Amino acid sequence: MKPVDLAAETAIVETLKHHDVSFTLISEESGFKKIGGASEECFVTVDPIDGTTNLIHGLPFYASSIAISSKRDIESVYAGMVADIAHDVTYTAFEGKGAYRNGKRIDTSKEVSLDNAVVGLDMNTYQGKLVIPKVAGLFEKARHIRHFGANALEICYVANGLIDAFIDIRSKIRTTDVAAGFLIVKEANGIVTTADNKAINVPLDPKQTLDFIASANLEIHKQILSLVKP
Ligand code: IPD
Ligand code: CA
Numbered sequence: 001m002k003p004v005d006l007a008a009e010t011a012i013v014e015t016l017k018h019h020d021v022s023f024t025l026i027s028e029e030s031g032f033k034k035i036g037g038a039s040e041e042c043f044v045t046v047d048p049i050d051g052t053t054n055l056i057h058g059l060p061f062y063a064s065s066i067a068i069s070s071k072r073d074i075e076s077v078y079a080g081m082v083a084d085i086a087h088d089v090t091y092t093a094f095e096g097k098g099a100y101r102n103g104k105r106i107d108t109s110k111e112v113s114l115d116n117a118v119v120g121l122d123m124n125t126y127q128g129k130l131v132i133p134k135v136a137g138l139f140e141k142a143r144h145i146r147h148f149g150a151n152a153l154e155i156c157y158v159a160n161g162l163i164d165a166f167i168d169i170r171s172k173i174r175t176t177d178v179a180a181g182f183l184i185v186k187e188a189n190g191i192v193t194t195a196d197n198k199a200i201n202v203p204l205d206p207k208q209t210l211d212f213i214a215s216a217n218l219e220i221h222k223q224i225l226s227l228v229k230p
Pocket of ligand 1: 028047049050051052053122124148149150151152172173177
């Protein structure tokens with residue numbers, strides 16, 4: 001944990017306390033904490049800074065991510081926010097009410113060709129020997145593969161139609177990084193499943209990791225599923 005992560009967490013928690021709310025904080029940095037006589041019915045899952053390495057290097061691609069849920073599992077998230085701090089852009093979603101970029105409704109792309117699609121792929125791993133064979137087929141078909149280094153924001157780029165899919169099958173990304181992003185991309189008409197096309201339902205816990213494919217539409221999702229080995 002870097003000082004900037006802790007400072008961001010403190011700022012988020014202090015702001016929430018100021019509003020006199022009770023909740024269980026689930027933070028990437030400090031784990032579980034009851035705030036304000038916490039009711040078991042409100043969970044606030046936070047990644048104070050997603051993309052810390054970018055931030056420290058002065059690369060303007062990092063975010064704060066906050067998800068609110070009624071239970072301690074990722075499927076129960078009903079409100080999400082990802083703040084692209086360097087660009088003063090905020091992505092939000094409320095279950096059943098759509099996804100928004102600075103208050104304006106957003107939608108995923110309609111791109112169906114892997115020749116044209118921009119596909120985000122997190123290969124940031126120490127286990128290349130395990131992960132590279134799983135995505136070798138994708139490297140052969142997708143012409144424009146990217147990784148910018150802040151997965152919460154990259155999922156919002158799918159939601160906003162800037163990229164057409166984002167894949168992380170390293171079994172390394174934590175629920176705290178993706179809880180808000182998943183709701184945002186789904187509310188923008190995107191699709192999120194595991195690499196074997198199952199719904200994702202894991203406990204919200206900073207220690208819990210997961211694999212996922214987030215796509216702009218069903219057609220591109222099916223093509224990616226056929227090229228990625230679970
Ligand atoms: C990191 C980013 C990065 C991913 C790492 C994550 P953090 O989040 O999302 O893109 O490759 O696995 O840990 O650590 O900066 O919150
Ligand atoms: Ca973080």
